[in-house]
Amino acid sequence: MKKSTKFSDVLHILLHMAGSRNPARSETLAKSAQTNPVVVRRIMAGLRERGFVQSEKGHGGGWSLSCDLKKVTLYDVYDSIGAPTMLALGNRAESSKCLVEKAVNTATGHAFREAESLLIANFRNTTLADVHSIIKKYPRGHAKRK
Amino acid sequence: MKKSTKFSDVLHILLHMAGSRNPARSETLAKSAQTNPVVVRRIMAGLRERGFVQSEKGHGGGWSLSCDLKKVTLYDVYDSIGAPTMLALGNRAESSKCLVEKAVNTATGHAFREAESLLIANFRNTTLADVHSIIKKYPRGHAKRK
DNA sequence: ACTCATGTAATATACTGAGTTACATGAAAG
DNA sequence: CTTTCATGTAACTCAGTATATTACATGAGT
Numbered sequence: 001m002k003k004s005t006k007f008s009d010v011l012h013i014l015l016h017m018a019g020s021r022n023p024a025r026s027e028t029l030a031k032s033a034q035t036n037p038v039v040v041r042r043i044m045a046g047l048r049e050r051g052f053v054q055s056e057k058g059h060g061g062g063w064s065l066s067c068d069l070k071k072v073t074l075y076d077v078y079d080s081i082g083a084p085t086m087l088a089l090g091n092r093a094e095s096s097k098c099l100v101e102k103a104v105n106t107a108t109g110h111a112f113r114e115a116e117s118l119l120i121a122n123f124r125n126t127t128l129a130d131v132h133s134i135i136k137k138y139p140r141g142h143a144k145r146k
Numbered sequence: 147m148k149k150s151t152k153f154s155d156v157l158h159i160l161l162h163m164a165g166s167r168n169p170a171r172s173e174t175l176a177k178s179a180q181t182n183p184v185v186v187r188r189i190m191a192g193l194r195e196r197g198f199v200q201s202e203k204g205h206g207g208g209w210s211l212s213c214d215l216k217k218v219t220l221y222d223v224y225d226s227i228g229a230p231t232m233l234a235l236g237n238r239a240e241s242s243k244c245l246v247e248k249a250v251n252t253a254t255g256h257a258f259r260e261a262e263s264l265l266i267a268n269f270r271n272t273t274l275a276d277v278h279s280i281i282k283k284y285p286r287g288h289a290k291r292k
Numbered sequence: 293a294c295t296c297a298t299g300t301a302a303t304a305t306a307c308t309g310a311g312t313t314a315c316a317t318g319a320a321a322g
Numbered sequence: 323c324t325t326t327c328a329t330g331t332a333a334c335t336c337a338g339t340a341t342a343t344t345a346c347a348t349g350a351g352t
Binding site: 001003004005006007008009011012015016019032033034074084085086087088089090091092093098099100101102103104105106107108110111112114115116118119122123126130131132134135138 | 147149150151153154155157158161162165178179180220230231232233234235236237238239244245246247248249250251252253254256257258260261262264265268269272276277278280281284
């Protein structure tokens, strides 16, 4: 199945913004995330609603961070983009009269829920600052280069 | 995102077969899993290759189990159907020169891998017999009914 | 006024899983 | 040995969906 890159894209964009003081245009951000300006605006809309970023129109406009990277978790970001489906596997009919179906749903459902919970827990435990700090661990010289 | 029901479907089919002695036709199995006979045959092909089931042509033909339910795990089944993608989330470019991208991939990749591992571990720890035994826990009277 | 940037609806494109059709192969029944 | 029935499989269609694109409106700055 085709995996959605929306989540990693938005993180990319946010960290990219963290690397500069001036507002960044959708077009610039789109280029860095290898996507389209309109897609960027759509994704960012959710983050703006929650006050994590802000946008300005016109000359010198664009996007800028308005949050403390230490206080925003990956879960906040994930949630801001609409909390898309995490698992590519699922049950056909979640509520069925068929006993076989029920048994299957019980067994797989348990595993699915555990995996999802773990993922969510990991997201909650990681802040944007954590991710940002990973960058610094790479060899010196172009820490903020695209 | 649209979740794949292939895995739960094949489990459904296998347990359905476990409920009767005679070979079951693709059409019957398809009906019980709410899908198409050809789809059933396609899915089952992988299981046949591994010897978990066998098929006979012609009159009185169909599918039958040829394995010990206690010895086949959900992972075996999952693997038999081609080990489809478990996660609906992923990174855009797994290997990139961009440091920001790398940092994001590191952070999310870690979480993704953990979730996937947990799922796999759960599948390995559950046999078809385990799932089958869940059926018996439901109220008496129609244990093998569709 | 004019340019630039976002906001957003509407549309197009690409992809992919699933379903379907069609026909070949082989087994059992009569 | 012909008919019937079931699987085996390639090829194709269909439907759903994420993403990308186009087009135009809005509002800030110059």
